[in-house]
Every structure is written in C-alpha cells, then in structure tokens.
C-alpha cells in the first residue's frame with residue numbers, strides 16, 4: 499500500500515528546480531536566524547549568571563546585556579524567515595509533511611504556544627537587563643523552551659521521512675499526542691542544530707562586538723569569547739555530523755555516497771567547517787586587536803557552512819523518500835512565468851528590506867542609553 503496521500507491534482511506553477519533553489523536559500527536564512535537565537539541565548543545566559551554571581555561590578559554584566567537585548571529582534575527574524583521555507587516544503591513534500599504534522603499534531607500546534615511564551619520572555623529579559631534587574635532565570639527558561647521547539651521541529655522533519663512508521667503511530671495515538679523519539683536520527687540531528695548554533699551564534703556575537711558595541715571593554719570581551727566558542731563548536735560539529743550521517747538508514751548513506759553532487763557538498767561542508775574553526779580561532783587569539791574584517795570573514799564562512807549543511811540535509815530527505823518510491827521530481831508542472839517573475843521581484847525586494855533591518859539592528863546601540871528603568875540619565879538629551 500502506498501503510504502503517501504494522493505497527490506494534489508493542481509500542477510506546480512514553477513519548475514521543481516526553482517522551488518528547490520528558493521527553498522534551500524530561504525531555509526539557510528531561517529537556520530542562520532535559529533542559530534543566532536539559540537547560540538545568543540545560551541552564551542548570553544551563561545554570562546548573565548556569571549555576572550549575577552559576580553555582583554554589580556562584574557565585567558560580564560555589559561557583554562551579557564549586549565547579547566540578550568538583541569534577541570527579541572533575532573526572534574522576529576527566526577519566525578519571518580521560517581515562513582518561506584515552510585511554504586516551499588509544503589509545495590514539494592506536502593504529502594509527507596502534512597502526514598507527519600498530523601501524527602504529532604498536539605506538539606506541532608503546541609509550538610505556537612511555546613513560541614509566544616518564548617517571545618514574551620525574551621522581551622522581559624531585554625527590559626530587565628535595561629533596568630539592571632536579574633534576568634538569568636528567564637534566560638534559563640527560554641533555553642529550555644527553545645530546545646523543546648527545536649526538538650519538535652527535528653521530530654517532524656524526521657518523521658516525514660519514515661512513512662513505514664505512520665500507520666502504526668496513528669493506530670497507537672490517533673489524536674497526535676506523541677513524538678517520534680524512537681527514530682535513531684532525532685538526537686544527532688537535534689545536537690547538530692544546537693552545536694551549529696554555538697558556532698554561528700558565537701561568531702555573530704564576535705561580529706557584534708567588533709561592529710556595534712560602543713563600550714570598548716564589552717566589545718573586546720564579545721570578540722574574544724564569541725569567536726573562541728564559535729571555533730570550538732565548529733570543531734565539535736565534525737563528530738556530530740558524522741553521527742548524523744552514520745545514523746541514517748543504509749540506503750540513504752549509499753544514495754548520498756553514489757551521488758557526485760552530494761560528495762562535493764560534503765567535501766565543501768568539511769572545508770568550510772575547518773575554515774570557520776581556523777578563522778574564528780585566529781580572531782579569538784588576536785583578541786581586542788580583531789577588527790570587523792576578520793570576524794566578518796568568519797561570519798561569511800559560517801553562513802556558507804550552514805548553507806552547505808542545508809543542501810546535504812536536503813539530500814538526506816530526498817534519498818530517504820526515494821527509498822519509499824517518493825520522488826520530488828516526479829510532479830506535474832504547468833509553469834506560469836508571469837506569477838514566477840512577480841514572485842522573484844517581491845522576494846528580492848523583501849530581502850533588501852530584511853538586509854536594511856539587519857543593518858539597523860546591528861547599529862542599534864544605545865536604545866536605552868537615555869533611559870534606565872524609565873528614568874532619564876543625567877546629561878542625556880531630553881529631545
């Protein structure tokens with residue numbers, strides 16, 4: 499019996515390769531934002547705890563605040579950059595993704611509740627840090643929530659690749675109150691996302707320290723320690739990625755190994771990972787001497803490394819589904835070029851707007867400069 503629901507009778511309005519390219523590109527942006535959120539939250543909270551233990555004069559107070567106060571904006575990017583790949587995944591793999599989403603329905607819908615709580619916690623962290631109040635506890639709860647959201651996402655993206663388990667799961671719990679934790683690829687995939695978050699989050703923190711933090715002591719701290727964490731996490735990603743690949747069914751490993759494209763992608767991923775570790779390690783070693791060029795180079799390599807993983811991960815999905823007779827390329831297509839053209843124009847316009855927002859965010863030092871706890875600081879301009 500074919501486990502997949504019937505294919506939508508309406509043909510695709512654009513070629514599969516175009517959907518694929520757009521999907522992979524927008525997903526690399528979503529992953530980048532997710533990594534910045536998780537990495538920033540973990541490092542910012544650790545520094546906030548150390549600052550709280552160190553008392554009012556702790557040198558970690560300002561670095562922690564500089565990281566945590568930016569997280570609500572990062573969260574907005576996580577959500578908005580998650581929507582486009584979700585649409586493309588549904589177009590290309592809806593028959594698999596809808597089924598897995600229903601099977602874990604309670605958790606899948608619960609993600610919205612978790613996100614609302616997380617978002618409000620991040621705002622309260624930002625507010626409390628500006629008012630000089632303790633906020634490390636809210637950081638810790640936020641880490642727990644974001645880790646759970648990531649686990650639910652990993653569950654769904656993994657379960658959609660296992661049609662052989664769907665019927666049994668449905669019989670076991672038709673109301674969707676279950677997760678697919680038995681799958682051996684869930685934990686390695688989750689750990690990969692967390693480790694990659696420490697890599698890219700650390701590097702982004704270093705870049706923020708080099709470009710957007712006016713307090714020189716805090717900026718130097720962020721550059722040195724952010725880059726160091728990024729470099730170490732990049733090194734740690736290699737064994738974790740091997741675990742992800744080894745945990746795949748034999749057919750998937752074989753399929754990837756036989757494909758020249760995925761072999762090149764794997765090699766590129768490895769080179770980029772070493773590149774990130776080297777450049778970020780060097781940036782950390784140079785400490786306060788490090789400027790935006792070095793941390794910027796590490797960030798660029800980091801983004802390309804994330805993009806390479808997104809492509810490799812897509813290969814895992816296609817090879818997994820092919821083993822069950824599902825080919826994403828076998829869809830009926832009826833191209834509507836005027837709609838495709840309009841879409842591309844709007845996409846470019848949207849990305850330019852996002853780039854501008856990012857620039858503003860990175861330069862947004864001093865949002866609370868004139869106000870602390872609602873009180874105006876002496877000497878600040880009342881206008």
Ligand code: HEM
Pocket residue numbers: 525528532576577578579580581583584585587613616644647648649651652653655656687691811
């Ligand atoms: C705090 C919020 C979020 C976190 C921590 C998060 C985390 C993740 C993680 C860890 C994955 C990778 C799963 C895997 O590879 O196994 C993922 C994939 C994905 N996320 Fe998010 N996400 C968040 C919010 C969102 C939102 C709001 C959307 C959409 C509106 C979204 C859309 C997606 C999509 C579409 C994928 C995978 C697409 C694919 O495999 O083709 N995410 N997310």
